[in-house]
Amino acid sequence: MRRSRPFWRLTPAERKVWDAYPTGAWVDLRTGRDEEDDPARGARWGPERTVRARVLTALLLGARPAEPGRVPGLRLAGATVVGTLDLSDATVPAKLHLLNCHLGDPVTLIDSATKGLRFRGCDIRRIRAARCTVDGLFELDGCTVHAGLRLDNTRISGQLRLSGTHLAAPEPTSAADESFLADRRRRFGDVERQERGWDQHHWALWAGGLAVAGGAFCRGLRAEGGLRLIGARFDSGLFMQQAVIRATGPHAIYADHLQASSVEFSAGFTAEGTVRLRGARVAGVLSFDRAVLAAEDRCLHLSHMQVDELILRPASARGEVNLGYSRIGVLLDHPDAYPGHVRLNGLQFESLRGQPRTADRLAWVAKDPEGYRPQPYEHLAGWYRRIGHDKDARDVLLAKQRARRATLRWPGRLAGVLLDWAVGYGYRPWLAAVWTAVLLAAGTAVFATHPPAQVGLDERRTFHPFPYTLDLLVPVSVFEQRGAWEPVGWTQWLANLLIAAGWILATALIAGATRVLRPPSN
Numbered sequence: 306m307r308r309s310r311p312f313w314r315l316t317p318a319e320r321k322v323w324d325a326y327p328t329g330a331w332v333d334l335r336t337g338r339d340e341e342d343d344p345a346r347g348a349r350w351g352p353e354r355t356v357r358a359r360v361l362t363a364l365l366l367g368a369r370p371a372e373p374g375r376v377p378g379l380r381l382a383g384a385t386v387v388g389t390l391d392l393s394d395a396t397v398p399a400k401l402h403l404l405n406c407h408l409g410d411p412v413t414l415i416d417s418a419t420k421g422l423r424f425r426g427c428d429i430r431r432i433r434a435a436r437c438t439v440d441g442l443f444e445l446d447g448c449t450v451h452a453g454l455r456l457d458n459t460r461i462s463g464q465l466r467l468s469g470t471h472l473a474a475p476e477p478t479s480a481a482d483e484s485f486l487a488d489r490r491r492r493f494g495d496v497e498r499q500e501r502g503w504d505q506h507h508w509a510l511w512a513g514g515l516a517v518a519g520g521a522f523c524r525g526l527r528a529e530g531g532l533r534l535i536g537a538r539f540d541s542g543l544f545m546q547q548a549v550i551r552a553t554g555p556h557a558i559y560a561d562h563l564q565a566s567s568v569e570f571s572a573g574f575t576a577e578g579t580v581r582l583r584g585a586r587v588a589g590v591l592s593f594d595r596a597v598l599a600a601e602d603r604c605l606h607l608s609h610m611q612v613d614e615l616i617l618r619p620a621s622a623r624g625e626v627n628l629g630y631s632r633i634g635v636l637l638d639h640p641d642a643y644p645g646h647v648r649l650n651g652l653q654f655e656s657l658r659g660q661p662r663t664a665d666r667l668a669w670v671a672k673d674p675e676g677y678r679p680q681p682y683e684h685l686a687g688w689y690r691r692i693g694h695d696k697d698a699r700d701v702l703l704a705k706q707r708a709r710r711a712t713l714r715w716p717g718r719l720a721g722v723l724l725d726w727a728v729g730y731g732y733r734p735w736l737a738a739v740w741t742a743v744l745l746a747a748g749t750a751v752f753a754t755h756p757p758a759q760v761g762l763d764e765r766r767t768f769h770p771f772p773y774t775l776d777l778l779v780p781v782s783v784f785e786q787r788g789a790w791e792p793v794g795w796t797q798w799l800a801n802l803l804i805a806a807g808w809i810l811a812t813a814l815i816a817g818a819t820r821v822l823r824p825p826s827n
Contacts, residue, residue, distance in 0.1 A: 468526070593616060
C-alpha cells in the first residue's frame with residue numbers, strides 16, 4: 306500500500322524547512338538588506354519566502370522524526386507565515402524559534418505544552434497562549450504584536466522576555482463584541498465595567514494568573530493598552546526599566562495580588578494611567594525610581610501591599626497615591642512623589658529613608674482627601690520615638706491635635722485653642738512657664754504702682770507685689786496674700802484675669818502630666 310503524505314506539494318521554502326527540521330538546522334530566507342528584511346513589510350514578500358502555517362504545525366506535531374543523534378527543532382528566519390499557527394491542546398516536543406518573520410494571522414497555543422518558544426524581531430498579528438505550559442524560555446524580544454498578547458494562567462519554567470517588544474491592544478472586531486460591551490455598559494456602568502476588566506480591547510497584555518519561574522524581562526517594552534497581571538507570580542522578579550505603557554482605559558497596569566521577588570518600574574519607566582498593585586506581595590524591592598507617572602485620578606494604587614522596600618522617587622508624578630493599609634519594611638521616598646492627595650490610613654512601615662524634613666512629613670500625612678485620620682500621625686510619631694527623635698515625635702503629635710481640632714464643634718475647638726496656646730496640648734509644657742513669667746511680671750508691675758487695700762486693719766502689714774501676684778496665679782493660695790489684700794479700681798479685673806489664667810495653666814499642665822493626651826506607646 307502506498308504510504309500517505311501529509312502534503313502533496315511543498316514550495317521551495319517549505320522544502321528547506323521540512324528537510325532542516327530533523328536536525329534542528331537554521332533556515333534563513335533573508336536577503337541581507339535591512340529594508341527588504343523588515344518583517345513589517347512581510348506581507349509583500351514573494352513565494353520564495355512564504356511558508357504555510359500548517360506545514361510548521363505538522364512538523365512541530367511529529368510529521369518528521371528526529372535524525373538519529375540529533376535534536377529536532379524548527380528554526381526559521383525571514384519568512385512570511387501564512388495562516389494560523391495553531392498548536393492548541395498539543396504537546397510540542399521540539400523548540401520553535403522564529404527570527405524576523407511575519408505572521409499575519411494569530412498564533413494560538415491555548416492549553417498546549419511546549420518546549421522553548423522564541424519569537425525575535427517578528428511582526429505578529431496576535432498571540433493567544435492561555436493556560437499554556439512552556440518548559441523553558443518564552444521570548445518575544447523586539448517583536449511587534451498588533452492585537453494583544455494573552456498569557457492568562459500560563460506557566461513558564463524559564464524566563465519571559467519582552468524587551469523592546471511593542472504590544473497593542475485588540476479592538477472589538479465584530480457586532481457581537483460591540484453588543485456585549487454595550488450590554489455591560491448599560492448594566493454596570495462604564496467605570497465598573499472597565500474596573501472589572503471585561504473590555505479586553507483595553508489590554509495589550511492579558512496575563513492574570515501568569516507564573517514565571519525565571520525572570521520576566523520587559524525592559525524597553527512599549528504597550529498601547531494596559532497590562533493585566535492580576536494574581537501573576539514572578540519568582541525571580543519583574544523588570545520593566547524604560548518601559549512605556551499608554552493605557553487606553555483607566556489602568557496602565559492592573560496587578561492586584563501580584564507576587565514577586567522584586568519589581569522594577571524604574572529608570573525611565575512611564576505609565577499613562579493608574580498603576581494598581583493592591584494586595585501585592587513583594588519579597589524584595591518595589592522601585593519607582595526615576596519613573597514617570599501620570600493619571601487623571603490616581604497614578605499609584607498601592608494599598609494593602611506587603612513589600613520589603615518601596616522606592617518612591619519618581620522623576621515626575623501626577624495624580625493621587627494610595628498607600629493605605631500597606632506594610633512596608635523600608636520606605637525610601639521624596640516629597641515630590643506626592644503631588645496630589647495621598648491616602649495613608651492604616652499604613653505601617655519599619656523605617657523611613659530619604660531624609661525629608663519633619664515639616665514635609667507633616668504635609669504628607671495632611672494630604673488625605675478624607676480629612677483627619679489619627680493613625681498616620683500616631684505611627685509616624687512612634688517611628689520618630691523609636692529612632693530617638695523625641696522632639697520630632699512631639700511635633701507630629703501636636704500637629705495631630707491641631708488637625709483633630711478642626712473636626713470638633715465650637716466648644717471643643719475653643720478648649721483646644723486654649724490648650725494649644727497654654728502648653729501646646731501638653732507637648733510644649735515650657736509654654737506654661739513663659740505665660741506664667743509674662744503674667745507674673747505684668748501683675749508685679751501693676752500692683753507695685755497700684756497697690757491693693759488691706760482687708761483687716763487690726764494688724765499692720767507690708768505689701769509685696771511679687772508674692773501677691775504669684776498667689777493670684779496659683780489656684781490654691783500658698784502665701785496667704787490673696788485674702789489679706791483687696792485690689793481696688795480697675796486692678797480688680799486684672800486680679801480676676803490672673804486667677805482665671807492660673808486655673809487654665811494649671812489645667813493644661815495637669816492634662817499633659819497625667820498624659821490625657823499622651824503620645825503612643827510604640
